[in-house]
Amino acid sequence: xxxxxxxxxxxxxxxxxxxxxxxxxxxxxxxxxxxxxxxxxxxxxxxxxxxxxxxxxxxxxxxxxxxxxxxxxxxxxxxxxxxxxxxxxxxxxxxxxxxxxxxxxxxxxxxxxxxxxxxxxxxxxxxxxxxxxxxxxxxxxxxxxxxxxxxxxxxxxxxxxxxxxxxxxxxxxxxxxxxxxxxxxxxxxxxxxxxxxxxxxxxxxxxxxxxxxxxxxxxxxxxxxxxxxxxxxxxxxxxxxxxxxxxxxxxxxxxxxxxxxxxxxxxxxxxxxxxxxxxxxxxxxxxxxxxxxxxxxxxxxxxxxxxxxxxxxxxxxxxxxxxxxxxxxxxxxxxxxxxxxxxxxxxxxxxxxxxxxxxxxxxxxx
Amino acid sequence: xxxxxxxxxxxxxxxxxxxxxxxxxxxxxxxxxxxxxxxxxxxxxxxxxxxxxxxxxxxxxxxxxxxxxxxxxxxxxxxxxxxxxxxxxxxxxxxxxxxxxxxxxxxxxxxxxxxxxxxxxxxxxxxxxxxxxxxxxxxxxxxxxxxxxxxxxxxxxxxxxxx
Amino acid sequence: xxxxxxxxxxxxxxxxxxxxxxxxxxxxxxxxxxxxxxxxxxxxxxxxxxxxxxxxxxxxxxxxxxxxxxxxxxxxxxxxxxxxxxxxxxxxxxxxxxxxxxxxxxxxxxxxxxxxxxxxxxxxxxxxxxxxxxxxxxxxxxxxxxxxxxxxxxxxxxxxxxxxxxxxxxxxxxxxxxxxxxxxxxxxxxxxxxxxxxxxxxxxxxxxxxxxxxxxxxxxxxxxxxxxxxxxxxxxxxxxxxxxxxxxxxxxxxxxxxxxxxxxxxxxxxxxxxxxxxxxxxxxxxxxxxxxxxxxxxxxxxxxxxxxxxxxxxxxxxxxxxxxxxxxxxxxxxxxxxxxxxxxxxxxxxxxxxxxxxxxxxxxxxxxxxxxxxxxxxxxxxxxxxxxxxxxxxx
Numbered sequence: 001x002x003x004x005x006x007x008x009x010x011x012x013x014x015x016x017x018x019x020x021x022x023x024x025x026x027x028x029x030x031x032x033x034x035x036x037x038x039x040x041x042x043x044x045x046x047x048x049x050x051x052x053x054x055x056x057x058x059x060x061x062x063x064x065x066x067x068x069x070x071x072x073x074x075x076x077x078x079x080x081x082x083x084x085x086x087x088x089x090x091x092x093x094x095x096x097x098x099x100x101x102x103x104x105x106x107x108x109x110x111x112x113x114x115x116x117x118x119x120x121x122x123x124x125x126x127x128x129x130x131x132x133x134x135x136x137x138x139x140x141x142x143x144x145x146x147x148x149x150x151x152x153x154x155x156x157x158x159x160x161x162x163x164x165x166x167x168x169x170x171x172x173x174x175x176x177x178x179x180x181x182x183x184x185x186x187x188x189x190x191x192x193x194x195x196x197x198x199x200x201x202x203x204x205x206x207x208x209x210x211x212x213x214x215x216x217x218x219x220x221x222x223x224x225x226x227x228x229x230x231x232x233x234x235x236x237x238x239x240x241x242x243x244x245x246x247x248x249x250x251x252x253x254x255x256x257x258x259x260x261x262x263x264x265x266x267x268x269x270x271x272x273x274x275x276x277x278x279x280x281x282x283x284x285x286x287x288x289x290x291x292x293x294x295x296x297x298x299x300x301x302x303x304x305x306x307x308x309x310x311x312x313x314x315x316x317x318x319x320x321x322x323x324x325x326x327x328x329x330x331x332x333x334x335x336x337x338x339x340x341x342x343x344x345x346x347x348x349x350x351x352x353x354x355x356x357x358x359x360x361x362x363x364x365x366x
Numbered sequence: 367x368x369x370x371x372x373x374x375x376x377x378x379x380x381x382x383x384x385x386x387x388x389x390x391x392x393x394x395x396x397x398x399x400x401x402x403x404x405x406x407x408x409x410x411x412x413x414x415x416x417x418x419x420x421x422x423x424x425x426x427x428x429x430x431x432x433x434x435x436x437x438x439x440x441x442x443x444x445x446x447x448x449x450x451x452x453x454x455x456x457x458x459x460x461x462x463x464x465x466x467x468x469x470x471x472x473x474x475x476x477x478x479x480x481x482x483x484x485x486x487x488x489x490x491x492x493x494x495x496x497x498x499x500x501x502x503x504x505x506x507x508x509x510x511x512x513x514x515x516x517x518x519x520x521x522x523x524x525x526x527x528x529x
Numbered sequence: 530x531x532x533x534x535x536x537x538x539x540x541x542x543x544x545x546x547x548x549x550x551x552x553x554x555x556x557x558x559x560x561x562x563x564x565x566x567x568x569x570x571x572x573x574x575x576x577x578x579x580x581x582x583x584x585x586x587x588x589x590x591x592x593x594x595x596x597x598x599x600x601x602x603x604x605x606x607x608x609x610x611x612x613x614x615x616x617x618x619x620x621x622x623x624x625x626x627x628x629x630x631x632x633x634x635x636x637x638x639x640x641x642x643x644x645x646x647x648x649x650x651x652x653x654x655x656x657x658x659x660x661x662x663x664x665x666x667x668x669x670x671x672x673x674x675x676x677x678x679x680x681x682x683x684x685x686x687x688x689x690x691x692x693x694x695x696x697x698x699x700x701x702x703x704x705x706x707x708x709x710x711x712x713x714x715x716x717x718x719x720x721x722x723x724x725x726x727x728x729x730x731x732x733x734x735x736x737x738x739x740x741x742x743x744x745x746x747x748x749x750x751x752x753x754x755x756x757x758x759x760x761x762x763x764x765x766x767x768x769x770x771x772x773x774x775x776x777x778x779x780x781x782x783x784x785x786x787x788x789x790x791x792x793x794x795x796x797x798x799x800x801x802x803x804x805x806x807x808x809x810x811x812x813x814x815x816x817x818x819x820x821x822x823x824x825x826x827x828x829x830x831x832x833x834x835x836x837x838x839x840x841x842x843x844x845x846x847x848x849x850x851x852x853x854x855x856x857x858x859x860x861x862x863x864x865x866x867x868x869x870x871x872x873x874x875x876x877x878x879x880x881x882x883x884x885x886x887x888x889x890x891x892x893x894x895x896x897x898x899x900x901x902x903x904x905x906x907x908x909x910x911x912x913x914x915x916x917x918x919x920x921x922x923x924x
Binding site: 007009015016030031118121122123124125126129130133193194195196197198199201202205207208209210212224225226249250251252253255256346347348349 | 588591592593594688689691692695696758759761762770834835836837838839840841842843844896897900903904906907908910911912913914915917918919
């Protein structure tokens with residue numbers, strides 16, 4: 001009876017809620033989404049190709065720029081890959097430092113993800129400002145260790161760039177209860193907000209089987225109920241020595257992803273507690289020549305980065321430069337299910353769903 | 367001439383001008399907004415005639431509801447506000463004759479009617495009287511009109527929902 | 530005390546006497562009228578300056594920040610700095626915009642906002658016009674902004690603006706219904722539609738205590754009419770960027786901004802007048818009481834804005850039609866019945882207060898029930914998918 005027309009809207013590349021230069025071509029019927037096409041590549045810097053003309057060590061700062069929120073995790077994954085390729089042993093103290101840094105990075109990332117999710121929902125900067133306050137404290141620790149807040153370039157093949165300063169561990173010890181309290185506070189103030197629940201429950205549902213089919217990883221996958229974590233599935237570094245759980249949710253919607261991030265923050269704090277207690281004295285790095293020539297061959301190493309499985313695939317032809325330098329970014333692959341999650345929802349939900357996937361455009365475009 | 371009379375004339379000219387522009391504008395959407403202006407002018411005239419309730423009702427119903435509905439309908443229809451709107455078709459002469467005749471009849475009637483003037487200013491209780499008339503004397507017609515409106519409302523929903 | 534209470538009226542009387550000494554009577558009347566109108570408009574602008582500063586500070590404090598602190602002591606000149614910025618910014622008109630409507634919208638938007646001040650009783654004997662249909666006037670003027678938003682949204686020739694305009698119609702028209710019913714409840718209790726009369730009817734009990742349901746409904750509908758969180762879908766920054774005024778810049782944008790804050794004061798003033806006994810209450814001068822109550826209501830709105838996420842369009846409309854409208858209608862019947870049976874006094878207030886609280890509790894319980902059902906459905910869908918993937922319920 002009534003004839004309706006769809007309208008096409010370009011959301012982005014300049015849009016406050018696309019978390020960077022990302023564009024979605026939305027086809028709308030009224031406010032309901034009929035079709036969605038993600039368009040990316042605006043931030044492509046050719047990091048993979050550039051790294052192939054650098055030495056193995058020179059490529060470490062590039063990994064900082066992949067997912068600029070989690071530079072430590074990126075360093076970590078790359079270091080593990082290079083060590084696997086060249087067969088380098090890492091001292092135990094360095095492994096502990098790495099784990100501490102990786103878990104702190106996870107905390108930073110999840111804080112921001114939760115905070116910005118509320119920004120996307122229209123809660124005017126209040127939750128995100130509190131998240132930023134806690135993040136700054138962790139960034140202070142990063143600066144103490146590496147000299148830089150965000151582009152840390154700290155975890156290197158063979159170990160870490162420098163030993164922890166003397167005041168680092170006492171300060172971290174003090175901060176752990178504080179951070180635990182922060183997670184509790186978020187749960188208390190935000191989890192039961194009825195408007196938030198109305199906006200998040202049942203929105204952006206990603207069924208477990210579809211998530212696996214799209215090779216989604218990280219919190220998004222676990223929120224759909226699949227118990228998969230690289231730290232448990234294929235333990236790297238010294239993660240097999242820590243006692244922690246892999247939390248999962250059931251519902252697989254935006255709300256489940258939010259809860260999942262909070263649960264993971266709790267687990268990270270658990271790991272941090274153990275690491276701070278057990279960290280041994282000793283060497284912080286194995287000597288690695290600056291023009292490292294790994295033997296001919298290839299290696300793929302992956303870690304559980306805050307956003308999902310982060311992998312590096314390196315091929316060596318025996319020269320100081322890698323023959324192939326390939327990166328598996330969690331943001332890009334998690335983004336691939338965006339269309340399936342958004343169809344049939346409203347315009348406002350796209351923003352929420354995108355926020356709940358938690359992407360960094362620098363990581364998507366590389 | 368007193369101040370209210372001057373105001374009355376100014377507002378009247380604006381209202382009539384807007385009304386003419388509604389018909390002559392080539393852009394449907396402009397016409398719709400000018401129609402809202404006309405309605406508003408009429409409301410101001412009501413105020414100048416000491417009937418604030420009618421003025422408020424005019425704004426509420428004609429601007430708040432009817433104008434918005436018209437504009438919304440225009441926005442939702444296809445080829446919205448095409449600039450080259452055809453204002454004439456083959457029947458323009460016929461409609462002109464009818465319009466002139468109608469105007470003549472109305473003007474004649476207006477001039478012939480002996481408009482009774484109120485002896486004194488309207489009492490403050492004018493609204494009270496209106497309300498009592500609605501639920502007293504004219505209760506039945508009032509209810510019938512509401513039922514008709516309700517039927518129209520339900521009908522519109524049924525038409526819109528049919529797929 | 531009496532002097533303070535009548536301060537502004539005394540000033541007016543004195544000024545009138547001053548004018549009468551050298552002007553003919555009709556000129557005195559004209560001057561006083563024009564001055565009164567100017568005063569109300571200036572009040573509007575002063576209010577905007579004060580409340581933008583207050584809004585920044587309140588939201589900053591809620592977010593554990595300091596807020597504006599550079600322009601002047603404690604940043605109190607921030608609003609003036611903003612105004613200067615607005616005035617000096619480039620005035621952009623999009624190429625394909627409908628020039629006339631684009632220009633007209635920011636001008637028209639300010640008119641109903643300022644007109645409404647005429648019926649706001651700012652203190653004892655301090656009201657622009659004591660209209661006997663003030664309440665209908667307020668409702669009528671509330672309809673005009675819809676028109677201007679449609680105008681702006683359409684004229685901008687921008688899809689976000691158009692979406693914003695569509696949302697406007699849906700939201701503002703929907704929330705007018707519960708708002709009017711809540712107003713009716715108050716009119717029924719006060720027995721008058723004049724704002725002054727309504728304030729005087731609350732000499733013993735403020736209507737917020739007599740009928741909390743109407744108060745809550747009016748407050749929520751007022752938030753929706755103002756496009757403030759959690760109903761700020763018309764301009765939803767994170768979704769449709771700024772909605773209907775996305776293409777406006779410079780002074781034209783400032784006009785929308787101005788209208789928004791003038792309306793904020795107006796709605797807070799109406800809530801104060803209708804439910805919080807307006808300028809009544811002892812000891813302090815009446816106009817100060819009015820100001821205090823208005824600032825408290827506005828603070829509450831800012832607090833809500835700083836802490837709540839926003840609704841989605843369908844949820845917002847559902848909330849209006851499925852929750853607020855039935856609730857306010859039931860309340861109207863209840864109040865009509867009780868007001869007919871019982872005489873005004875402690876008993877009637879008590880009965881109404883308790884029954885209203887029960888009504889609110891019932892409504893909240895039903896909404897909570899619906900929300901729990903949604904959660905269960907979402908959980909069931911997730912469980913089914915997990916079962917599909919693992920082939921069993923083992924996790």
